[in-house]
Amino acid sequence: MRREIYRFDRYFYFFLKGVAICLPLLLIGIGGFLLNASLPSIHQFGFDFLGTKIWDPARDNYGILAFVFGTLISSLIAILIAAPLSIFTALFLTEVASRRLQKSASFIIEMLAAIPSVVYGLWGIYVLAPFLRVYVEPFLGKTLGFLPLFQGPSYGVGMLAAGIILSIMIIPTITAVTKEVFLSIPNSYREAAMALGATRWEVIKMAVIKTGSAGILGAVILGLGRALGETMAVTMVIGNRSDISISLFAPGQSMSSVIANEYSEATSSLHISALLEIGLVLFLITFFINSLARVFVWRASLRGSTR
Amino acid sequence: MFRNLTLTILMVMSLMVVSAWAKNVSITGAGATFPYPIYSKWFSEFQKIHPDAQIDYQSIGSGGGIRQFAEGTIDFGATDAPMTDEQNAKVSALHIPTVMGAVVVTYNLKGVATGLKLTGSIVADIFLGKITKWNDPKILEINPGLKLPDLAIMVAHRSDGSGTTGIFTDYLVKVSASWKEKVGHGTAVNWPAGLGGKGNEGVTGLVKQTPGSIGYVELIYAENNKLPYATIKNKAGIFVDPSMKSVSAAAAASLKTMPEDFRISITDAESKDAYPISGFTYLLVHPKMEGAKGKTLVKFLEWAISDGQKYAEELFYAPLPKEMIGKVEKSIKSIQVK
Amino acid sequence: MSSLSEQMEHTFRLRNLKSYCMLAMIVLAFVVSALPLFAVFAHIIKLGFSALNFDFFTKLPAPVGESGGGLANALLGTAILVGIASVIGIPWGVSIGIYLSEYGKSKTASVVRFCVDMLVSIPSIVVGLFIYELIVIPMKGFSANAGGVALSILMIPTIARTTEEILKLIPAHVREAGLGLGIPRWKVTLFIIVRGSLMPISTGVILAISRVAGETAPLLFTALSSRFWFDGFNKPIASLSVQIFNYAISPFEDWQSQAWGGALLLVLFVFVVNLSVRILLLRTNTSKGKQI
Numbered sequence: 001m002r003r004e005i006y007r008f009d010r011y012f013y014f015f016l017k018g019v020a021i022c023l024p025l026l027l028i029g030i031g032g033f034l035l036n037a038s039l040p041s042i043h044q045f046g047f048d049f050l051g052t053k054i055w056d057p058a059r060d061n062y063g064i065l066a067f068v069f070g071t072l073i074s075s076l077i078a079i080l081i082a083a084p085l086s087i088f089t090a091l092f093l094t095e096v097a098s099r100r101l102q103k104s105a106s107f108i109i110e111m112l113a114a115i116p117s118v119v120y121g122l123w124g125i126y127v128l129a130p131f132l133r134v135y136v137e138p139f140l141g142k143t144l145g146f147l148p149l150f151q152g153p154s155y156g157v158g159m160l161a162a163g164i165i166l167s168i169m170i171i172p173t174i175t176a177v178t179k180e181v182f183l184s185i186p187n188s189y190r191e192a193a194m195a196l197g198a199t200r201w202e203v204i205k206m207a208v209i210k211t212g213s214a215g216i217l218g219a220v221i222l223g224l225g226r227a228l229g230e231t232m233a234v235t236m237v238i239g240n241r242s243d244i245s246i247s248l249f250a251p252g253q254s255m256s257s258v259i260a261n262e263y264s265e266a267t268s269s270l271h272i273s274a275l276l277e278i279g280l281v282l283f284l285i286t287f288f289i290n291s292l293a294r295v296f297v298w299r300a301s302l303r304g305s306t307r
Numbered sequence: 308m309f310r311n312l313t314l315t316i317l318m319v320m321s322l323m324v325v326s327a328w329a330k331n332v333s334i335t336g337a338g339a340t341f342p343y344p345i346y347s348k349w350f351s352e353f354q355k356i357h358p359d360a361q362i363d364y365q366s367i368g369s370g371g372g373i374r375q376f377a378e379g380t381i382d383f384g385a386t387d388a389p390m391t392d393e394q395n396a397k398v399s400a401l402h403i404p405t406v407m408g409a410v411v412v413t414y415n416l417k418g419v420a421t422g423l424k425l426t427g428s429i430v431a432d433i434f435l436g437k438i439t440k441w442n443d444p445k446i447l448e449i450n451p452g453l454k455l456p457d458l459a460i461m462v463a464h465r466s467d468g469s470g471t472t473g474i475f476t477d478y479l480v481k482v483s484a485s486w487k488e489k490v491g492h493g494t495a496v497n498w499p500a501g502l503g504g505k506g507n508e509g510v511t512g513l514v515k516q517t518p519g520s521i522g523y524v525e526l527i528y529a530e531n532n533k534l535p536y537a538t539i540k541n542k543a544g545i546f547v548d549p550s551m552k553s554v555s556a557a558a559a560a561s562l563k564t565m566p567e568d569f570r571i572s573i574t575d576a577e578s579k580d581a582y583p584i585s586g587f588t589y590l591l592v593h594p595k596m597e598g599a600k601g602k603t604l605v606k607f608l609e610w611a612i613s614d615g616q617k618y619a620e621e622l623f624y625a626p627l628p629k630e631m632i633g634k635v636e637k638s639i640k641s642i643q644v645k
Numbered sequence: 646m647s648s649l650s651e652q653m654e655h656t657f658r659l660r661n662l663k664s665y666c667m668l669a670m671i672v673l674a675f676v677v678s679a680l681p682l683f684a685v686f687a688h689i690i691k692l693g694f695s696a697l698n699f700d701f702f703t704k705l706p707a708p709v710g711e712s713g714g715g716l717a718n719a720l721l722g723t724a725i726l727v728g729i730a731s732v733i734g735i736p737w738g739v740s741i742g743i744y745l746s747e748y749g750k751s752k753t754a755s756v757v758r759f760c761v762d763m764l765v766s767i768p769s770i771v772v773g774l775f776i777y778e779l780i781v782i783p784m785k786g787f788s789a790n791a792g793g794v795a796l797s798i799l800m801i802p803t804i805a806r807t808t809e810e811i812l813k814l815i816p817a818h819v820r821e822a823g824l825g826l827g828i829p830r831w832k833v834t835l836f837i838i839v840r841g842s843l844m845p846i847s848t849g850v851i852l853a854i855s856r857v858a859g860e861t862a863p864l865l866f867t868a869l870s871s872r873f874w875f876d877g878f879n880k881p882i883a884s885l886s887v888q889i890f891n892y893a894i895s896p897f898e899d900w901q902s903q904a905w906g907g908a909l910l911l912v913l914f915v916f917v918v919n920l921s922v923r924i925l926l927l928r929t930n931t932s933k934g935k936q937i
Contacts, residue, residue: 005829012831016744017753023741023805024760026798030767030775037778057468058476058493088674096671107923108679114915115685116859118886119908122893123685126692126901130516153459155502155517168681175678201664222766229768231862232890240466240503251502253466256770256862261505263774264866265371265468267394267494272374279774283767290766294759333876335786337869347708347872363871363881379785504894511896532896 031283038277040270049277055242055258057266062274064281066242070159070252071282074234075227077163077248078170083220085167086174087209093175094182095204106179113172121236124165129156129237132164137249152247155239160248162238166230170223177222177297181215182208218296225289229282231256255282332599337365338372338385339470340506341408341525342588345622346385349615353607360603366506370468370494376400376591382600384591387470388477388494389570400591401642404569404635405611406624407558409549410474410584411536413529414521415514416441416456424449426540427482427575427583433521434462434479435486436500441519449540456519462501463513463522468494471507474586475523478574482583523584527623543579553582554625562630569635585625594642601644608639689909696906706872706888712899716907718874722789722883725875726868727858729793734800735850739839741801742808742846747834749809758809764802772798773863781867789875789882792868796857803856807849811842848922855918859911861886885911 041049045062052063089109093102133156144150189207198206209216239251240261253261255278266272343366350362367375369386376384377398389402412430414423429445432438438445441455465472476492490496502517504510507528514522515532526549529536538546547553557576565571575583590611592604612635616626627635700715707714741761745754776795781787815838823833839846869881870888885907892904 005827009830012834013748016740016748019737019740020744020757021753022737023757023764023801027760027763030771033775033778034771054497056497057495058491058497085674085678088671089678092671092675096668097675105675105679107919108682111916111919112678112682114855114919115682116861116886116911116915118859118861118889118893119685119689119912122889122904122908123688125512125516125893127684127688133517153461153519155461157502157513171678199660199664201667202660204667225766229766229770231768231770235505236890236893240505241498241501253503256768259770259774260862260865261466261503262370262468262495263777265368265374265495267370267374267377267468271495276774279771283771286766286768287763290763294762331876333873333880335869335871335881344709351708361873361876363873365870365881367869378782380781380787506894508891508895508897512894515896528896 031280034276034280034283038273038280041273041277044270045274049274050281053242053244057262057268057271060268060270062270064255064258064274064278066244067253067255067258067278068281069244070162070238071228071254071256073248074159074162074166074238074252074254075224077160078166078227079220079224081164081167082171082174082223086171086219086223087178087216089171089175090178090182091204091208093179095208109172109175112168113176117169117230117232118236120165120169121233124161124233124237125157128164129161132156132161136160141249148246149248152245152249154249155251157237157239158249158251159238159245162234162252162254163248165233165237166227169230169233170226173226174219174223177219178212178216181212181219181297184215185211214296218293218298221289221293221296225286225293228289229256229286231260235260331359331361332603333361333363334382334600334604335363335365336372336383336385336590337367337375337381338591339369339387339588340366340508341369341387341410341469341471342385342406342624343507344527344531345406345618345624348618348622349607349611352615352618353610356610357603357606360607362603362607366508368465368467368494368506369470369473372470372591373494374468383604385589386473386494386591387586387588388473389568389587389589390591399594401594401638402569402589403592403608403612403639404587404589404627404631406616406619406626407554407573407585407587408624409526409554409582410471410478410523410586411526411529411549412521412523412539412584413511413514413534413536415518415534416458417518419453419455419535421535422450422453423535423537424540424546425537427478430539431479431483431486433460434464434498434500435483435489436462458519461517461520462498463504463510463517463520464498464501465495465506465510466503467505469506470494470586470588471523471525472496474572474574475584477572477586478584481575530623539583541579541581541583542575542577543581545579547580547582549582549584551620551623551625553580554585555628557581557583557585558587558625558628558631562628565631565634569631569638592642595645596642597645601642605639605642605644608642609636612636612639686912689905689912692902693905693907693909696902697909701903701906705874706883707899709897714899714903716883716885716888716903718871719883719885719888719907720910721875722868722871723858723885725789725882726792726796726864726884727854729789729878730796730800730857731850731854733794734797734804734853737797738801738804738853739808739846739850741805742812743834743839745805745809746812747838761802761805764798765806768862769799769860770862770865773866776863777866784879786879787867787869787881788879789868790878792864792882792884795863795867796860799860799863800853800857803853804850807853808846811845811849812838815842845926848926851918852922855915858914859886861890865890 053065054063133154137154140150190203193203193207234254235257240253241251242253263275346364369388372384372386375381441458473494479486480492504513507524510522511524511528514520538548541547556578557573560576560578561573573585619626703717704715705718772795776791780791823837864884864887871881871883889904889907892900
């Protein structure tokens with residue numbers, strides 16, 4: 001009789017477990033499908049696929065170095081802009097702002113994450129790109145033009161525009177995680193620093209930033225992961241040109257944007273396979289980056305919880 | 308909260324059932340952006356005559372039209388670059404030419420609202436990145452009357468697989484040896500210079516927004532957006548404006564050599580009136596189709612090459628040459644509908 | 646002989662000055678970070694508001710070159726796509742969340758948790774590729790179903806994660822009390838634990854919905870787009886986000902203006918959802934505070 005009542009418990013458990021296990025299967029399915037579909041291209045090009053920059057659908061010859069470069073550089077620009085801003089913003093939210101201000105300020109930053117990518121792209125095409133073309137890029141060219149980074153004609157759309165849009169999109173990610181890290185730092189750390197006669201900034205530097213450094217690194221890596229996979233906004237402003245150029249004003253192409261542009265229209269089977277291999281590379285990179293971020297954030301939160 | 312959610316979902320679903328109840332023949336096609344304006348017009352006009360024929364067309368590019376047609380995900384495809392034998396081996400699609408159009412070299416240059424002249428080799432050099440300034444001696448030489456500024460040329464090209472690119476590169480291969488050697492032709496090529504835009508829409512958008520830019524688009528996209536375009540020197544050595552007349556002249560020159568399946572290139576045609584970057588645009592259909600879809604599509608095709616042709620001119624396309632229509636009709640009649 | 650104290654005074658002043666400078670930088674950093682939000686809002690309202698007329702909400706898109714028309718089918722399309730995604734994604738996601746919080750100590754659970762984290766950050770375009778090969782090609786056509794499934798894959802991990810986090814907040818003694826009364830575990834889980842957290846879980850679900858409503862990349866290869874009304878689950882379907890993309894890169898001013906209008910609607914939707922969820926959560930939190 002007793003068992004009768006509780007039998008359903010086991011079904012319930014197995015049901016939940018079964019449903020949950022579908023998720024790893026899904027992930028394996030996606031990875032396996034990408035691998036399987038990119039086999040022709042892997043056979044044909046091997047490691048040269050990653051190391052050459054020629055992407056020539058007319059002659060069925062594919063290498064993705066230019067796209068890897070585009071993805072990395074645009075993400076790097078984004079990180080360079082977003083990381084310091086986000087860390088300081090997180091400091092503002094946790095250490096400086098009053099409780100009331102903190103709530104609305106956090107909401108503003110969270111809203112940045114809620115705006116859809118395609119809307120950022122729209123804004124990028126019609127507001128940011130012309131602004132860069134008319135004001136920012138000529139100015140940079142004039143003042144810093146001796147650096148190869150800031151040479152060449154200003155198009156507006158290009159690497160710089162993509163990097164800026166991406167930075168706006170990852171600020172909320174980095175800020176949110178960094179904020180959690182800072183909040184998990186026990187107050188006694190701050191009090192100890194204060195008792196030593198530290199100024200407010202010194203308290204922040206010693207007790208907050210130093211203690212949370214692993215977590216900050218994790219947050220930045222997480223932001224990087226998001227920037228690497230972003231598609232729509234980047235496709236709309238990066239310029240879509242498969243080439244490697246040192247200048248930030250030059251157009252480029254990222255791994256995700258080349259998929260968005262060419263996948264539904266590629267006709268030769270090798271072209272399709274090559275595009276799917278880009279998907280595979282992207283999948284593996286984000287997988288790796290996010291695992292890495294997890295390790296850092298996990299460590300930081302572990303330290304926080306052992307207070 | 309959940310109850311509200313379920314209620315909304317239920318309402319949406321019932322709405323779907325109701326709307327699906329009205330039995331329409333819905334046909335999905337996709338492909339070339341080049342003829343999108345006229346197809347869009349045709350489908351909406353055709354629906355006025357046959358209210359139950361709901362034909363949807365998505366302009367995703369000719370490459371997309373060929374690919375998705377071959378994959379079987381759409382009912383008909385559209386392309387400006389005829390399928391290669393290799394592409395057609397699996398599906399053996401019927402190519403139905405619908406209209407002709409011109410690919411124009413459009414530009415955005417303050418003070419030069421009209422009258423820019425270009426030759427094939429100059430166009431090739433610009434798109435190869437060899438000519439980088441508007442006041443390059445080669446351009447100045449054939450445009451003595453124009454004040455061309457010392458401004459960088461911003462090249463805009465397609466980022467997707469495109470029949471417009473197919474026609475354009477087919478022309479450049481014929482007129483420039485170094486283009487043939489370095490780039491070649493196809494619906495998607497490895498561009499040596501410039502920015503990429505998605506679709507004729509995207510390239511037009513880029514040119515419109517960027518001073519000093521040059522790009523290639525279907526005539527109507529330049530006309531609709533009041534963008535100037537260059538006159539191009541044809542094979543006979545005459546600078547020709549793209550127009551319905553000059554495109555028709557290019558087609559007329561090729562009528563004698565027209566193959567049975569209409570897959571022909573009419574770029575760089577011999578005639579002295581011909582605009583050199585012209586091309587046919589095709590619908591891709593299966594030679595065997597089933598049921599209501601097939602019947603409607605055949606009806607549409609017959610309408611398009613007869614009554615539909617009158618819409619071509621106002622949208623800056625050239626209608627099919629009269630001599631060809633009989634042949635095309637025969638080809639449509641050969642479609643078997645079960 | 647006040648040199649030592651003078652020196653200390655001096656360095657103290659310097660340190661204080663530096664402190665104020667850095668604090669000013671911190672405030673500035675926040676202002677700079679928040680600036681894009683206001684810039685985007687301002688432009689969307691300025692350029693989008695004029696596009697929002699009666700036609701926009703009621704009419705189908707006009708053929709190329711003709712002015713007028715609306716995005717009504719895209720609005721409905723997005724609702725349908727999100728509906729399909731919800732039907733699949735909500736039960737699935739919530740179940741995984743329950744599993745992770747209630748049976749979360751096993752090895753399987755930690756593997757599942759890892760996969761949730763990985764799926765949250767998988768590029769959405771990769772999901773689009775996957776669904777194209779998995780559904781679109783075998784089913785011989787772009788379809789609302791394919792688009793909905795793609796969106797649901799993006800929804801599941803978010804919902805699973807928030808559900809897990811919410812359920813974990815419930816103290817262990819609540820579970821123990823239930824089990825101690827001899828109530829079967831599944832009943833305790835469903836009718837005490839989950840029911841008690843229905844409110845925060847549904848807010849998490851709504852946030853997930855608002856996030857996928859703006860997704861574009863996975864729809865390009867799955868739902869495609871359409872110029873007509875919804876016409877069946879196995880037919881291509883229009884969506885607001887794809888329509889914004891197509892119109893944004895078009896050269897026609899009418900379309901661009903409608904893209905801004907669509908963007909305004911999308912952002913307003915997201916904004917209202919986020920704001921109301923926040924207010925709701927705030928209210929439940931304070932009422933709980935009073936009870937304790």
